[in-house]
Amino acid sequence: MKLKTLLASTAAATSLAGGAFAEAHMADSMTIVSWGGAYQESQRKAYAEPYMEANPGVEVIWDESSAEAVAKLRAMNESGSISWDVVDVVASDAIRLCDEGLAMEIDADEQLAKGDDGSDASDDFGDLLVSDCFIPQIVYSTTIGYRTDMLDKKPESICAIFDTETYPGKRSLEKRPIGNLEWALLCDGVAKEDIYDVLETEEGQDRAFEKLATIKDDVIWWSAGADTPQLLADGEVVMGSAYNGRLFSLIEEQDQPVAMMWDAQVFDLDGWIIPEGLSDERKARALDFIKESTNTQKLADQAKYISYGPARQSSAPLVGKHAELGIDMAPHMPTDPANATNTFLYNYEWWADYRDDLDSKFQTWLAQ
Amino acid sequence: MSNTGPDAITGPTPDNAIRQADIAEKEAAGGDAAHAGPVLAADGTPLKQSLNRALRRQKLRALALIAPLLVFILVTFIAPIADMLFRSVENEIVEETLPRTIKVLEDWDGQGVPGEPAFEALAYDLMIAAELKxxxxxxxxxxxxxxxxxxxxxKSGRRVDDIGEVYADQFIALDPAWEEPATWIALMAAPGWSAGEGEIPAAFEMRDGVAEVLPRTADMYGAFADVIRTEDEESVADEEPWNIVYEALYRDLSENPEAAIAFDGENAARLAAAAEAVPGFETTTMSEIFIDIDKDWGSNNTWGTIEAFSSRYTSGYFLASADYQLTPDGIERQPEDQxxxxxxxQRTLFMSMTIMISCVLLGYPVAFLLSNLPMRTSNLLMILVLLPFWTSLLVRTSAWKVLLQQQGVINDILVWIGLVADDNRLELINNQTGTIIAMTHILLPFMILPLYSVMKTIPPSYVRAAKSLGATDWTAFWRVYFPQSVPGIGAGCILVFILSIGYYITPELVGGTTGTFISNRIAYHISSSLNWGLAAALGTILLAVVLVLYWIYDRIVGIDNVSLG
Known part of the structure; x- marks a missing residue:
């Protein structure tokens, strides 16, 4: 009896002290999964290094598997051993992972830091919180890069892609329906706000494919992010869609005769998720890292290393100069007001529904 | 092929000895019955038995020797493949997530929208599923x-916890005690049950007889207690039930106003009061609620899909991989544009065939040269064959990109020579041509090496003999040399064909839109769309196609005629 009381009081004491000694209950190593390359490097410098400085003894292991994150997380979940703690994924993957129950739900207001301006996290991120499991980190965009020396006229609108008379030559587009179908409809005269309503109908889809068909012979379809920059550098294409950060490094770092056209750039989001099923210690560590590294200042810091816009509104004014080139980063952000006059945000929910169908249509159309 | 059957071994083996013992025994039995009896071994046991034992020991020893490899292959190769193939028919998720709905739908005629009971079952299933995510x-x-x-x-999962709120409010307005978890515990739990003091509360025990008088309430309260305990690790004794439990109680009481008689004391009184008030409650139908959440719940298509995929095993994935689909109205062809x-x-088979043939055409002369040149030269050439073999696949594929693209090396040279106009450069990449060129190059060593090792074993004296007997160079090659090299061609063809049919990274990089294979689609479904069932079905079909081709090959060429050296 005495022993039982003793145990109970010890348990009570521990749970009381739990808040104060939270540090002791966090795992001291964590695996962060990202995309590799310059992007992962920017995360290492902006997030992980400061975090490790502030928390000596914490070991960070990097993995570069984000491209296969969804499939691998599913496999890990089935085998019951999850070896990742924090995973960087694009928003559509986050939605999928959340739907599959593979990512943990996170309450932005409770578990993330407030904005520097005192706003709640949910307000600070705003519309970008597209899934309950997703903490957005950057806004990137798929936009058009073109060769300045191979075109007689400077393209001003997205419809230049479909105008092979004024802008002769090959163009490169991503080998998936997302983005391309929206652009096709936009240039076929559909108003921006009606696009998904039109695309929902059979006729609307046919209409988009017909528009794409007008340039089918002039398109090289890319599937890796590095393709378009390479094709542009080689002069294989005169214009093509690519992630804005890749075009930035092609233009500013490699000094190629390429310029960017921001019209109808398609915004996309990239951010963190925490896998479902972690032990309490690891979960605590992952949450702590995410809370730390998605605060206003840290998000702004990342923009020093790569030209992707911070996902928090409060971070925008803090964006500074490039760490090595010393140029102002703000004008290279997809979110910069001058660039963002005409933008497009995916309708993630819509694509989650229609992706499978439209993808087989798209692939069949390509194969014909 | 040398004959290595058991009978060809000249020394005594237990196998042969048993046969001989058998024969001896039969002869003895057929002869003088008085002297019939088993042939005995030296130690007095029957010869057959002792031989059997020896044979068994030998077999066990053989098995023990290969056991590690066998287990390794079973665990790391056969089992995962079997598991993956199984996914192509597995479809348990529907029945596991919507058990009540599936049960109700069994009696549905498939016309229009099912009745209220189906919506009610759906609400119950969905509530639990939403809590379990x-x-x-x-x-x-x-x-x-x-x-x-x-x-x-x-969308429905987000709003399902509001279902039944209207009843919860009315029950609580009637008697605030309905809000208290304790009221529910007193009503539903077995007498004496308590959640206990442990970190994880004890499993809930239902009072006997509740399920008979209040079936829905018992079902939902039981599910609620389970979820609270396993998911939230809270005690059900501290939680107000889900709104839908009140809805269940409302339905139960309107159907069975006499339910109170199964209880005693305070419970009976409260329940009787509720039963009396229930007919006056404001009420809605479940179908209205669901169609209000999303009009698709009012569509035959939604329900038809649930019903069509309600069984634990489905042919849906296989149908999809053959461009058919399972619809509520039976099997239909996919729309043409899908x-x-x-x-x-077709394309995968055709292109693998093309790649295989071009490998034979390019590889045969090389292998011939390698095996007939003097050692020093042939070794040098061999390194040239092996060098690309040792280079990374990605490097070689990217090199082809540099060579083949329109502003690439080959086109530049052709333009420079004047064979091709500058504005009309050849399209050699991002199409089938690109895939065939790159893959032929990558797979060429797999053709050359078996060819070479077979050609090495053909004695040059045969061709010399043929020539000395008056054959021309061609006849000597065609009638004497070539037939002996056929096993090498066979081995090379099988290797190249089977490797190329499953290739995926090279077609992805250089194939553009017309040069991709079925494996690219499988990869897409594994890593992007997460439709593993469809990927498994496609993989199974691919495996079956390869096995059939192998069988045909065995029929035509004969697998004995394949040799790696």
């Missing part, structure tokens, strides 16, 4: 079949 998983599963189901389930797999299978 399974509903979105089911949504994405069914979305492979019918577009829009994914968001339908996501028929892709037939095309891809």
């Amino acid at each position: 399974n509903h979105t998983r089911l949504g994405s599963r069914l979305n492979y079949e019918t577009t829009g189901v994914s968001s339908l389930f996501r 028929q892709i797999y037939g095309l891809l299978f």
